[in-house]
């Protein structure tokens with residue numbers, strides 16, 4: 001921390017994303033990564049892993065709602081949900097809002113992320129309290145080896161391809177996602193920003209691996225100020241030819257959106273998220 005600012009510099013070569021810090025609430029080295037909880041000046045509390053911002057109180061809803069409802073609302077009957085990563089509880093909190101969901105399994109590798117989220121980020125960790133949610137402390141990759149054809153939706157809410165989650169960006173991971181899906185299931189993985197060359201390379205590679213395994217592959221992109229470049233994108237894929245990602249299979253009514261306090265996702269923005277800039281479409285094949 002230099003002069004009261006935290007800068008994430010590893011993920012955006014030649015540039016950096018900085019947050020002004022009021023207090024370092026917690027700092028430790030877990031068995032998997034360096035963990036920090038910061039009280040920031042204008043983004044509320046922030047969870048930092050290995051010097052990468054995972055979420056901030058101010059804008060986490062954008063990421064958590066979109067990574068959850070883009071796949072869930074694209075599926076006609078999303079009953080069984082798996083979240084790989086997601087130790088803050090935010091995706092679990094969102095997924096249970098979908099009326100068809102029967103169970104949400106969250107597989108987080110680092111128990112300390114869960115414990116610290118419960119302590120400092122209860123507005124997200126509340127996701128773990130729901131009866132439909134089961135938490136497993138395990139490597140997501142290992143978990144899937146023992147769970148073939150179990151899930152309608154698998155959301156990879158993982159950190160960037162450095163540290164413990166490197167395996168989550170490999171071809172064998174995509175193959176194991178496919179094995180763990182029920183017929184017609186949908187996968188959705190965080191793949192970084194369309195503005196960053198290194199992330200584009202990940203997208204190019206994953207879009208190839210996905211199209212080798214799935215009939216339909218697409219990219220969605222959203223706006224979020226606390227990730228580098230203010231953008232994060234998701235790769236979604238399915239074998240269900242009836243799925244049209246641009247047209248939600250389930251549309252939340254205004255009443256439901258208000259009841260569930262949705263602040264970012266709407267059926268309208270669902271469709272719009274799959275309209276990506278031309279440069280990205282030209283670089284990334286198969287989407």
Ligand code: AAT
Nearest residue numbers: 054085086087108109113139140158159164165
């Ligand atoms: N919703 C917050 C966003 C995240 S959190 C990513 C989580 O994935 C972390 O808690 C991390 O401990 C966990 N994780 C990493 N590797 C594995 C693994 N192999 N199995 C299970 N969980 C894992 C993502 C932030 C995106 C950042 C964008 N720059």
